[in-house]
Every structure is written in structure tokens, then in C-alpha cells.
Amino acid sequence: MSTSPRGRLVVAAVLFPLILASCTIDPSTGPVAISSATSSGVSLPGATFPSGAPSPTTASSPTVDTSRTTGSSAPSSPTLPSTTAVPAPRIRTSPADGADGISPTAPVTVRAQAGTFLRVALTNPEGRPVTGAFSAGRTVWTSTEPLGYRRKYTLTAGAVRPGAPRTESTSSFTTLSPLQTIYPSFFPNPTMKTVGVGQPMVIIFDKAPVDRVAAEKALSVKTVPAVKGSWFWWDDRTVHYRPSTHWKPGTEVTVSANLYGVHLGGGSYGEADRSMSVTIGPSRIATIDDATKQMQVFVDGRKVKTFPVSMGMDKEVTVAGQKISFVTPSGTYVAQEKYEVKQMSSASYGLPVNSSLGYDSRIPLAMRFSDGGIFVHAAPWSVADQGVRNVSHGCINLGPAAGRWFYDNFGHGDVMTVKGTSTRLDPSDGFGDWNISWDKWLAGSALA
Known part of the structure; x- marks a missing residue:
């Protein structure tokens, strides 16, 4: 049978696509998946690295999928028509690409969906890697150290799936960029290892936190025993x-200010995390009764010494309209x-040195008990008055031998109680914490 030219054209049009359909493509030249993400961290398979960023807050951005394929490893059949391709892994990152104002303490996370990670790297502007860790199945990578303020981080990751393009x-x-940072200091300072049973734990901020609640929530005290x-x-x-009563001797105290990354109000953030540890020493308490003008000293509840004293004279003067009580x-x-030896001058509290009661002297074996200038010290010049009458400008006078013993045996945080005089110690004068009732003390917390 003969076929017309037009008939042959129709047959060719039908057969040509079938011939093409039977051809195959070398899978090694196939596409690869590429993804853009928003986290910065560094690690190689099975290993993590430190990041070199300062310490810490907590604002994170949503997880974003920025995957794109860059290659294929799945072979295709040489004879059968194409089948459904294996999809490439997807990479999701948090923070998102281009995000700004991210908290340096919020963990950076990278997740591989339908695949596992070959590598993840998070680096700071200097190229220093940030430490991180993979999950057991290498499907998640999480940073494990805080980042720095005002820094741009770069995150790269690669994920694979058998038979699928690499991503x-x-x-x-x-x-984030703080308007200012706030730094905490301690007393006792970190070099002090042992303090007395009366020592309050003190944190001093170099700038006032606007948000006291946030600041106080960032502070902690751990003790052994509790x-x-x-x-x-x-x-x-x-x-x-402080606790409701004096610390128990032997208590181990650790004070922490975990402020880095914490928003303290008004655009201020904590500059650093700091901590200090101290042990409470033996209970050393001196009690002075104005009625007897005797000091009794108790160590761990046992009376070990009794000394005659002379305290502040019962006088008051007025200088430039200011009343000064002794x-x-x-x-x-x-x-x-x-x-x-302590140089002491009456001019420090407004009394001229050249006045009838003025002085400027070198005082031996002096221990400070108040910001206002109350010291316990040796006073050889008043030995005849000690145990008899009060003749000092406010300090507690001891004889030379008693002054030496007291100086050698008492230290930071040890306690002295005075009773029977006509005035009361202002709780804000030095560590007057124990002059505040427990109920009022609790009310002084920002979290009350």
C-alpha cells in the first residue's frame, strides 16, 4: 500500500516524541539544591567549635525555609519513562535571613527536613566559629554559646538525602544594639573567701536599672545547706x-548575676554574667551594753572575752547649722x-579640726562598722575611762591588748550589737541590714 506524503507526516509526528522519550540523561550532570537561611554557627560533621562572641538576651525570629537545590544524585532508568523524583531536603533556619535586633542569648537553630546535615557553620564578622551541636540524627544544629551585641553573623549549611539533590x-x-550596658559588681568581692555570719550579699550596678523586676529576676543565690x-x-x-536570721557557720554561698542579654529597661542591657562564691565562717558576735560599758565576745555561741569599753560621749554640737551628736x-x-593604722579627722563629718573637740590623728588597730565613722579601735589615751564613762567621738575605745585581740580575731561580716544608748543606728549606715524587720525586708524586693 502506498502512503501519501501527508500520511507519512502524520506518522512521523506521532513517532518522534516516542523516540525522544526513550532517551536517558546522565544523572551526574543533574541539578543541586541551594538554600538561603538565617543562622550563624560553625561545625563540621561530628564536631562543634567555639564562637568567640561575648555573653547574652532572648529575642528570636521565626524559622524560615530558604532551600534551593544545586545537584542531583538519583540515577534514572535507561529504559523506562521518568518516574517521580525524590525531593531534595529542605533547610529551615532561625533567625531568618536578614533579621536584625536578634537577642545574643537566643539559640540559633538550623533544621534539615527530609535529610541530614553534612555541615553547619555559624561565624562572627572576624570569621570565628560559634560553638554548636548536632542532634543525634544530624537533622538539627543548635548554637551552644551566646553571641555578641551589635554583630553580624553568617550561617552556612549543607544537607543531603539519598537519591535526591543536595541542598x-x-x-x-x-x-541587637543596646543604648547602654549595665555591669554588676559584688561585695564580698570575688577575692574574699570567708566572711562572718552577718555579711549581706551585695550587688552594685554601675548604672541604675530602669526595670528592677527584670534585674532582680536575673539574680540568684544558691546555698549549701539551703x-x-x-x-x-x-x-x-x-x-x-540576706536570710531572716544570721547565716549559719559553714554555709557555702554562690551569688550569680546572669545579666547578659537581659533587657533592663530604657534600651539598657546587661553587660556580662558574673558570679562569686564565699563561705560563712565561725559566728563572732560582740555585744556592748551602755549600762555596764562592757563588751562581751561570743564565738559560735560561747562567751570567750569580756572587755571594758568607752563609747561616744553624751554631747552634741552645732556647726554651721548642722547638729553633730557624739x-x-x-x-x-x-x-x-x-x-x-587609720588617719581619722573630725573634718570628715563637719567638725573643724581646730575646734575644741576637733582632731586629726593616726588611730591604731581600727575596724570600721559604719559608713558614718563608727570604728572599734585601740585607745591607750582613754584606758582610765573604759568601763567607767563614755568619752569618745562615737567610736568604741578598747585598751591596747583588747584592741589587738579584737583586730586579730574579727573581720568582714562579723557582728557587733550596741544597746542602751539614746540614739538608733540608721539601717542605711553601712551594713545596717539586720536593723530592718524581716517583713519590711521582704517588702523591699522588686518582686514583692
């Missing part, structure tokens, strides 16, 4: 911690510091 991801984000205590805001920059206030004091 690559690159992204970046920037951490002791219940509370913070009390002394002023805008200072907060004290009476030693009654109340509970805590030792702050001590000096082998």
Missing part, C-alpha cells in the same frame, strides 16, 4: 540579700574593713 543554605542576621533569703533594694543601683547609736553593726 545548600547561606544566610545572615544581626544582633537557706531561704530575699533581695532588698538599698537604692537605685544597690541590692542586698553618742554611739544602738543597733546591730557588721564589720566592713580594718586598718593597722
Whole structure:
């Protein structure tokens, strides 16, 4: 049978696509998946690396899928028509690519969906890797150290799936920029290893936190054995911690200020995380009764010494309209510091040195118990008055031998109680914490 030219054309049109359908393509030249993401971290398969960023807040961005394929590893059949391709893994990152104002303490996470990671790297602007860790199945990578403020981080990742194109991801984000940072300092300072049973734990901020609640929530005190205590805001920059009664000797105390990355109000953030540890030493308490003018000293509850004393004279003068009393206030004091020799001048509290009661002298074996200038010290010049009458400008006078014993045996955080005098110690004068009732102390917390 003969076929017309037009008939042959129809047959060719039908057969030509079938011939093409039977051809195959070399899978090694196929596409690869590429993804852009938004986290910065560094690690190689099975390993993690440190990041080199300062310490910490908590604002994160939503997880974003920025995957794109860059290659294929799935072979195709040489004879059968094409079948459904294996989809490439997807990479999701948090923070998102291009995100700004990210908290340096919010973990960076990268997730591989329908695949596993070959690598993940998060780097700071200098190229330093941020430490991170993979999940057991290498489907998630999470940063494990805080980032820095005001820094741009770059995140790269690669994920694979058998028979599917490889997926690559690159992204970046920037951490928040505080208007200012706030730094915490401690007393006892970190070099002090042992303090007395009366020592409050003190944190001093270099700038006043606007948000006291946020600041206080970032503070913690851990003790062994466990002791219940509370913070009390002394002023805008200072907060004290103590239990309801004196610390138990031997208690181990660790104070932490985990402020990095914490928003403290008004655009201020914590500058650093800091901590200090101290042990409570033996109970050393001196009690002075104005009626007897005797000091009794108790160590771990046992009376070990009794000394005659002379306290502040019962006088008051007025200088430039200011009243100056020499009476030693009654109340509970805590030792702050001590000096082998201390230069003392009446001019420090407004009384001219050249006045009839003025002085400017080198005082031996002096231990400070108040910011206002109450010291316990040796006073050879008043030995005849000690145990008989009060003749000092407010300090507690001891004889030379008693002064030496007291100086050698008392230290930071040890307690002195004075009773029977006509004035009361202002709780804000030095570590007057124990002159505040427990109920009022609890009310001084920002979390009350």
C-alpha cells in the first residue's frame, strides 16, 4: 500500500516524541539544591567549635525555609519513562535571613527536613566559629554559646538525602544594639573567701536599672545547706540579700548575676554574667551594753572575752547649722574593713579640726562598722575611762591588748550589737541590714 506524503507526516509526528522519550540523561550532570537561611554557627560533621562572641538576651525570629537545590544524585532508568523524583531536603533556619535586633542569648537553630546535615557553620564578622551541636540524627544544629551585641553573623549549611539533590543554605542576621550596658559588681568581692555570719550579699550596678523586676529576676543565690533569703533594694543601683536570721557557720554561698542579654529597661542591657562564691565562717558576735560599758565576745555561741569599753560621749554640737551628736547609736553593726593604722579627722563629718573637740590623728588597730565613722579601735589615751564613762567621738575605745585581740580575731561580716544608748543606728549606715524587720525586708524586693 502506498502512503501519501501527508500520511507519512502524520506518522512521523506521532513517532518522534516516542523516540525522544526513550532517551536517558546522565544523572551526574543533574541539578543541586541551594538554600538561603538565617543562622550563624560553625561545625563540621561530628564536631562543634567555639564562637568567640561575648555573653547574652532572648529575642528570636521565626524559622524560615530558604532551600534551593544545586545537584542531583538519583540515577534514572535507561529504559523506562521518568518516574517521580525524590525531593531534595529542605533547610529551615532561625533567625531568618536578614533579621536584625536578634537577642545574643537566643539559640540559633538550623533544621534539615527530609535529610541530614553534612555541615553547619555559624561565624562572627572576624570569621570565628560559634560553638554548636548536632542532634543525634544530624537533622538539627543548635548554637551552644551566646553571641555578641551589635554583630553580624553568617550561617552556612549543607544537607543531603539519598537519591535526591543536595541542598545548600547561606544566610545572615544581626544582633541587637543596646543604648547602654549595665555591669554588676559584688561585695564580698570575688577575692574574699570567708566572711562572718552577718555579711549581706551585695550587688552594685554601675548604672541604675530602669526595670528592677527584670534585674532582680536575673539574680540568684544558691546555698549549701539551703537557706531561704530575699533581695532588698538599698537604692537605685544597690541590692542586698540576706536570710531572716544570721547565716549559719559553714554555709557555702554562690551569688550569680546572669545579666547578659537581659533587657533592663530604657534600651539598657546587661553587660556580662558574673558570679562569686564565699563561705560563712565561725559566728563572732560582740555585744556592748551602755549600762555596764562592757563588751562581751561570743564565738559560735560561747562567751570567750569580756572587755571594758568607752563609747561616744553624751554631747552634741552645732556647726554651721548642722547638729553633730557624739553618742554611739544602738543597733546591730557588721564589720566592713580594718586598718593597722587609720588617719581619722573630725573634718570628715563637719567638725573643724581646730575646734575644741576637733582632731586629726593616726588611730591604731581600727575596724570600721559604719559608713558614718563608727570604728572599734585601740585607745591607750582613754584606758582610765573604759568601763567607767563614755568619752569618745562615737567610736568604741578598747585598751591596747583588747584592741589587738579584737583586730586579730574579727573581720568582714562579723557582728557587733550596741544597746542602751539614746540614739538608733540608721539601717542605711553601712551594713545596717539586720536593723530592718524581716517583713519590711521582704517588702523591699522588686518582686514583692
